[in-house]
Amino acid sequence: MKASVIVFPGSNCDRDAAVVLKSVMGHAPAMVWHGDSELPKSDLIVLPGGFSYGDYLRSGAMAAHSPVMREVVSRARAGTPVLGICNGFQVLTEAGLLPGVLMRNATLRFICKDVLLKVERNDTGFARHYQEGEVVRFPVANKDGSYFADDATLDRLEGENRVAFRYCDASGAVTADANTNGSCRNIAGIYNKTGTVLGLMPHPERLADAALSGTDGTKMFASLVEAIH
Amino acid sequence: MKARITITLKPGVLDPQGKAIEGALHALGFGSVDGVRQGKYIEVEVAESDPARASAEIERMCEQLLANTIIENYAYELDAA
Numbered sequence: 563m564k565a566s567v568i569v570f571p572g573s574n575c576d577r578d579a580a581v582v583l584k585s586v587m588g589h590a591p592a593m594v595w596h597g598d599s600e601l602p603k604s605d606l607i608v609l610p611g612g613f614s615y616g617d618y619l620r621s622g623a624m625a626a627h628s629p630v631m632r633e634v635v636s637r638a639r640a641g642t643p644v645l646g647i648c649n650g651f652q653v654l655t656e657a658g659l660l661p662g663v664l665m666r667n668a669t670l671r672f673i674c675k676d677v678l679l680k681v682e683r684n685d686t687g688f689a690r691h692y693q694e695g696e697v698v699r700f701p702v703a704n705k706d707g708s709y710f711a712d713d714a715t716l717d718r719l720e721g722e723n724r725v726a727f728r729y730c731d732a733s734g735a736v737t738a739d740a741n742t743n744g745s746c747r748n749i750a751g752i753y754n755k756t757g758t759v760l761g762l763m764p765h766p767e768r769l770a771d772a773a774l775s776g777t778d779g780t781k782m783f784a785s786l787v788e789a790i791h
Numbered sequence: 792m793k794a795r796i797t798i799t800l801k802p803g804v805l806d807p808q809g810k811a812i813e814g815a816l817h818a819l820g821f822g823s824v825d826g827v828r829q830g831k832y833i834e835v836e837v838a839e840s841d842p843a844r845a846s847a848e849i850e851r852m853c854e855q856l857l858a859n860t861i862i863e864n865y866a867y868e869l870d871a872a
Contacts, residue, residue, distance in 0.1 A: 663861050
């Protein structure tokens with residue numbers, strides 16, 4: 563399995579993603595600079611977290627038009643799995659690969675803590691090691707993490723079973739209190755139509771080592787390795 | 792030509808920054824404030840003397856990058872300056 567991590571100016575979770583990918587794949591992913599127009603053959607493309615272009619204009623807006631993104635969009639449309647984490651999710655929405663937009667958190671605060679997520683489905687390459695309805699713990703670290711789409715888009719996402727994760731409480735209940743950033747319908751992550759592109763605000767790669775107090779995130783990468791092999 | 796572009800949040804899109812500004816204006820005693828929406832203002836110089844062509848360029852810039860039309864509206868004025 564070959565994975566590529568795209569590195570934008572201002573990415574800061576590219577190394578975290580590379581470390582967990584190496585641990586599950588047994589070899590390091592390719593680190594691809596955003597200015598490159600060529601992308602190596604990849605079975606998985608990761609758009610990492612961070613603050614590409616300093617979040618200028620809108621989070622992810624500039625990175626979505628980086629030279630390498632043309633190739634990422636074309637591979638994604640052809641079925642290559644793409645995982646966008648945090649800023650990577652923002653880039654995926656700005657690039658038009660996922661609907662909606664990530665807006666300023668309702669509290670106006672930078673939220674940096676572990677959150678609980680309900681796994682909405684496990685029939686994708688990203689989630690087969692999770693149980694449907696399972697509650698997992700991932701960290702979030704963002705100021706623009708509030709998912710917004712109009713009601714018609716949200717209805718379509720739900721109708722097509724494209725919500726990947728929702729903010730929830732310890733019992734798995736999807737409550738307003740658990741939705742600290744004000745996301746529409748508690749949405750933390752969504753899939754494209756084919757379930758091959760996933761964008762999510764929380765960071766699975768940051769809870770992927772027992773020494774860092776949890777491995778809920780490892781399962782996503784292990785799922786991908788199993789699905790792709 | 793210079794384009795003066797104003798980008799505003801569409802009606803109905805939550806604007807927590809506007810709300811915070813409204814709260815601060817109230818705290819300063821501006822009791823008449825009945826709603827604040829925050830947007831962006833961008834000036835773009837275009838090397839183009841034909842207003843129709845300049846307008847077409849600016850609209851493409853707004854659609855492709857400067858505004859996210861899921862949540863934002865844009866408007867612009869062109870100066871010959």
